[in-house]
Amino acid sequence: MAEKMAMAKAINESLRRALEADPKVLVMGEDVGKLGGVFRVTDGLQKDFGDSRIIDTPLAESGIVGAAIGLALRGYRPVVEIQFDGFVFPAYDQIVTQLAKMHARSLGKVKMPVVVRIPYGGGIGAVEHHSESPEALFAHVAGLKVVSPSNASDAYWMMQQAIQSDDPVIYFEPKRRYWDKAEVDSEAIPAPLHKAQVVREGTDLTLAAYGPMVKLCQEVAAAAAEEGKSLEVLDLRSVSPLDFDVIQTSVEKTRRLVVVHEAPVFFGSGGEIAARITERCFYHLEAPVLRVGGYHAPYPPARLEEEYLPDLDRVLDAVDRSLAY
């Protein structure tokens, strides 16, 4: 059954399906009940599943994740919502020191099927702490899986898969794409959760992105095509694990790679991709792997975010620099 819907709605439908399928699935967070979350991602769920499954929590992120860990120990599958990227840090301790390590510490006896949903990224003109991209901070931690859909269909299916996963999944939702619509087929056979996808084929250069930057890269590729350049665009979908095979195959063809993300470039996921692809594809590369992302500066106030965020021009500029080698 295919239907066109916005990403926020697709996640909502996906949660609904998971809640229906498994009574152990719970949704927890601030304002997720009556309000349906500040982005309405959980809209209507409490009405249909009750307040013992759609749980409005006290305003305490450490409490939300810590309690989710306990519920998981008891056999539940909590999906917790962190209201905005910048507010995950009170929970960071629980995520890093507990959630990530429980499986290893218990010698595999304990599973942690917890999904932590985090609306992330900028471009919506918000105030401080509402626009950050902290994915590298999570990908760096062994024991956590980190994913980020770029469109409604993936958002739908990746949520199903994240909930079914016995590992903790940090599920980054690109908030500026919440209202973008796409066809969602609830009977499709989805790609595996951690598999990267080629979303546009090309021969001159590979653009690799995930989450909010995939759409931008598709626009870049379209613009470059008008100048006669053929760019391949990859939607990485998963930041940890990262699907290096798909990137390698693409780079062996195009011989050039530009990685694009909103997060600061320094110590970001682009650095990891650049290093690994350099190892894997050293003799294929015609240019160093370039990265486009945020600066080593706090996320700026809204009136400067256009300067801070990668945009069409900045990515095209990197494309030109790569092609100039």
Next chain:
Amino acid sequence: MTVDSSAARKRSAAGKAGTTGSKAGSAGTESGATGASAKRTTSTTRAPRAARAGAKKGAEPELVQLLTPEGKRVKNAEYDSYVAGITPEDLRGLYRDMVLTRRFDAEATALQRQGELGLWASLLGQEAAQIGSGRATRADDYVFPTYREHGVAWCRGVDPTNLLGMFRGVNNGGWDPNSNNFHLYTIVIGSQTLHATGYAMGVAKDGADSAVIAYFGDGASSQGDVAESFTFSAVYNAPVVFFCQNNQWAISEPTEKQTRVPLYQRAQGYGFPGVRVDGNDVLACLAVTRWALERARNGEGPTLVEAFTYRMGAHTTSDDPSRYRGDEERQAWEAKDPILRLRRHLEASNHADEGFFEELEAESEALGKRVREAVRAMPDPDHFAIFENVYADGHALVDEERAQFAAYQASFADAEGGH
């Protein structure tokens, strides 16, 4: 006011425990305590019994109230002395503060609707809590606000137009916290209560007799940081007042989603007094905060004040309260409007004439106009501001990125020049 005597005894015992603990704390942490800090812990209290609003079984605990919603002055044996010297002029001053703060707030809301601000967090309904507590502070006290303390900022002498920069999106702060001892707004819920506690620990170490006040909401009271700030301030007997504005809502969540006991009673478990004040009664807020600040100055440690009030508007301009609450509730609280209440009192006691209200109306208009013009004239920040103040000492990577950014920007200028 009736006070449940057993609760009163318990709380005064807790108050004592707090003071004793403080001596141990300051001796243990700062062996070279200065004379002044020694004075802090030995001075005897002028403050009333630590017993505060009594908790009646099955009913909402009583509020400290000095002005009824009808504007009638009621006696209060414990707190009257804290507003004993108040003159009609002072009362008019409090009224003026509240009216101008409300006007400023309304203007900011309108500016958001007109697209001049990205967001606004209105304080509508909370004017008395903020003006009463803000006016209780001394110039050398230090204030740690959340993101909604526009009335407190007003009392601290922060130009209201400075508050709008972060909501317009031109900066992440907008004022020098040290010029008015008014810290920057903190958006991460509850974080600032720990900063206030640490600052207060420093004040005590320095032997100063200033006090610190930290603002937070009923929702924020659930955060671990707030619990930790209570622990630290009690253990170190820090001169800090925790001022919780319980406006009944944390976005869509009512206070019941944060606590099962009245918030002010939490203090007891940490060993310091808590009191619930009518947050729509500016006089009571002034008196109770003065009392709590005085305790801090006298070396008696922290106090929790719960100002029981109401958020009359939306949480912020991007919130839609109709999804989670009905109008009846707001209407009930409108009857307790803090501004109306003081106006009734001023009129009934002939403390203000028509001329006063007319002048104030004109002043409000002028303030609204000034705010509007200032916001519209507020320039966008220079692009290079991204790289400013990232570090105090500089950083090679920031320098490099700034240079790359400059070259990139210049490439557009060149391209344009070439057309």
